[in-house]
Amino acid sequence: xxxxxxxxxxQVLVPGDEFCLEIPETLSLSEPMKPEKVLLGPGLKRKxxxxxxxxxxxxxxxxxxxxxxxxxxxxxYVPARGETVIxxxxxxxxxxxKVDVGGSEQASLSYLAFEGATKRNRPNVxxxxxVFAQFSVANQHMEPELVCVDSAGRANGMGVxxxxxxxxxxxxxLIRRLLRPRSDVLSDLQKLLPCELVVGMNGRLWARASSxxxxxxxxxxxQSCDTMSPPQxxxxxxxxxxxxx
Amino acid sequence: xxxxxxxxxxxxxxxxxxGLDAETKKQLEEDERRIIxxxxxxxxxxxLRARENLILEERSLVSCEDLKYxxxxxxxxxxxxxxxVMMNPKEEExxxxxxxxxxxxLDVTDEEMALRYESLVGSMRKKFSRKRDQTSEDVDIKRVFxxxxx
Numbered sequence: 001x002x003x004x005x006x007x008x009x010x011q012v013l014v015p016g017d018e019f020c021l022e023i024p025e026t027l028s029l030s031e032p033m034k035p036e037k038v039l040l041g042p043g044l045k046r047k048x049x050x051x052x053x054x055x056x057x058x059x060x061x062x063x064x065x066x067x068x069x070x071x072x073x074x075x076x077y078v079p080a081r082g083e084t085v086i087x088x089x090x091x092x093x094x095x096x097x098k099v100d101v102g103g104s105e106q107a108s109l110s111y112l113a114f115e116g117a118t119k120r121n122r123p124n125v126x127x128x129x130x131v132f133a134q135f136s137v138a139n140q141h142m143e144p145e146l147v148c149v150d151s152a153g154r155a156n157g158m159g160v161x162x163x164x165x166x167x168x169x170x171x172x173x174l175i176r177r178l179l180r181p182r183s184d185v186l187s188d189l190q191k192l193l194p195c196e197l198v199v200g201m202n203g204r205l206w207a208r209a210s211s212x213x214x215x216x217x218x219x220x221x222x223q224s225c226d227t228m229s230p231p232q233x234x235x236x237x238x239x240x241x242x243x244x245x
Numbered sequence: 246x247x248x249x250x251x252x253x254x255x256x257x258x259x260x261x262x263x264g265l266d267a268e269t270k271k272q273l274e275e276d277e278r279r280i281i282x283x284x285x286x287x288x289x290x291x292x293l294r295a296r297e298n299l300i301l302e303e304r305s306l307v308s309c310e311d312l313k314y315x316x317x318x319x320x321x322x323x324x325x326x327x328x329x330v331m332m333n334p335k336e337e338e339x340x341x342x343x344x345x346x347x348x349x350x351l352d353v354t355d356e357e358m359a360l361r362y363e364s365l366v367g368s369m370r371k372k373f374s375r376k377r378d379q380t381s382e383d384v385d386i387k388r389v390f391x392x393x394x395x
Contacts, residue, residue, distance in 0.1 A: 021299070039301050041309040046300045061309075069309045080305040084315045132315065138304075157316045157329050179312040186317065194320035201307075201315070209322070 002038055002066075005052070009062040013070055017054040018047070036066060042080075043070025073173040077102045077202035079138035084158070086167070086200030087146060089129045097125060099133070099146055102169075102202040107144040109133060114148045115155035123160070130162035130206065132198055161198060165208030168219050172203050174226045185225060188237045189218070 004019050021038070040046065043056035058072030077085075079101060087099035090106060097109040109131065114123040125131070133146040148158040178186055178199055189195070195209040195218050205222060209215045221240055225233040255261060257277075262270060306312065314333065318326035 037299050037301060039303055041303050042306055044302075046298070046302055049298065050300075052300065063309060067309055069306070082305050082307055156333075157314065157326065176306065176310065176312065179310075179315065181311050181313065183313075190319045192319075194322040195318075196323045196326060197317040197319070199315040199317070201312075 002036075002068075005038075005060070005068055006062065008060050009068075011060060012058070013043075013054045013060050014057050015055050019052040019054075021050040021052070039067045041067060041069025043072060044068060071176075073171060075169075075171045075203060077172065079103045079107065079135055079144040079202075081135050081138045083138075083201040084132060084134045085146075085202040086198060086204040086206060087131050087133055087202075089125060089127050089131060092125070092127050099131060101144070101146075102204065103144065105143060107135070107138075107146045109146040109148070113146070114159060115153065125160055129160050130167060131160050132158045132200065134158065162206060165196070165198075165206050166215050166219050167204060167206045168223060169203050170205055170223055170226055172201070174222070175199060175201055175203060175205075184230060185222075185233065188234065189221070192221075192237060192241055193218070 002019070002021050004022075008019075038052075040052065043054065043058060045053045045055050047053040054070060056070045056072045058070040060068065061071050062068055079085075085101050087101045087107065087109070089097050089109075090100050091098035095111055097111065098106045099109050101107050111117060111122055111125070112119075113133075114125075117123045131146075131148060133148045134150075135144055136147045137143075137145040148155065148160075150156050150158070174185075177183060179201075189197070193209060193214055195207060195214065197208075197218075198206040200206075205219075207215055207218045207222070209218055217240060221236065225236060228236065251261075257273065262273070265273075303309070314330070316326050316329070318324075318330070321327065
């Protein structure tokens with residue numbers, strides 16, 4: 001049904017490209033017809049009933065059985081539901097915190113959305129704290145909302161953090177490369193030195209190592225390997241392993 | 246008798262319908278059912294399924310690329326984070342294999358545990374058995390009456 005899309009997997013697409021989903025020509029009367037579904041990830045939008053429109057420029061990727069998306073590079077983050085981000089608390093007003101996530105507007109975080117928080121037992125959150133939270137509401141019509149607790153009520157690593165580390169920002173492409181299932185960058189960093197890393201999908205990274213110099217080394221490495229090819233990056237990591245430490 | 250003089254309710258009564266054809270009876274029944282069912286709200290599933298769009302949109306990359314969770318700790322820097330990462334269930338087969346390998350590198354392997362448990366069960370049982378049971382366990386001779394030797 002979507003053979004036109006399948007042909008283009010791995011090729012570069014430009015905004016404005018259209019795809020038409022074909023209806024199968026031969027309908028079998030004996031078997032019940034099961035229409036195949038298509039799941040469009042970021043970069044592809046539905047236009048009308050059976051047409052697709054490409055809205056971002058990049059390479060078309062495919063995952064079995066029927067997921068398609070466009071992989072592109074950008075620095076600007078657009079909030080999406082279910083993504084975990086690093087936010088900075090800016091305003092503490094009554095029951096709600098305002099959090100800066102790098103999007104077009106600030107997200108709201110309720111004080112009850114922390115693990116073990118009740119009306120009497122408020123979480124210890126101050127203005128300027130770093131929080132690792134996930135979006136519960138994020139669309140173009142409403143103000144984004146964050147929660148620091150998952151659907152079962154457990155924190156699961158989310159919440160306030162950040163004593164003694166460094167926050168810096170990178171492009172979204174590097175974030176994706178770090179969070180992939182078998183990430184080369186992450187395995188290189190693992191061999192280098194003991195450190196702690198928090199990756200926010202809004203392009204923000206927080207790193208902490210045992211001394212200030214090591215923390216700076218880690219942050220510089222990550223920021224510079226953004227635009228490097230894999231051999232260059234491995235050479236850089238080797239130099240850092242020999243030299244700085 | 247003409248139809249206009251009789252009311253609809255009267256015409257709907259059973260004794261008035263005995264004389265009608267089967268077809269007109271069915272039509273009247275359908276009309277009644279339609280009046281009742283118009284007031285009830287229901288989901289027309291086959292129609293909805295036919296109209297359901299085949300194209301679904303998803304805004305987030307997390308499910309597309311199977312991205313991992315965002316907290317990492319390397320070489321034991323933050324034990325809480327490492328514990329949390331281990332507690333979360335891993336779905337990929339490769340991760341399962343890696344877990345098996347890492348299990349082998351722990352202090353005690355499975356074989357050693359099995360050997361230890363074999364001896365452990367016996368010793369624990371002895372600890373909680375009483376004196377009577379102890380003697381009866383050790384001595385396994387069939388008791389026969391012995392004549393007193395004069």
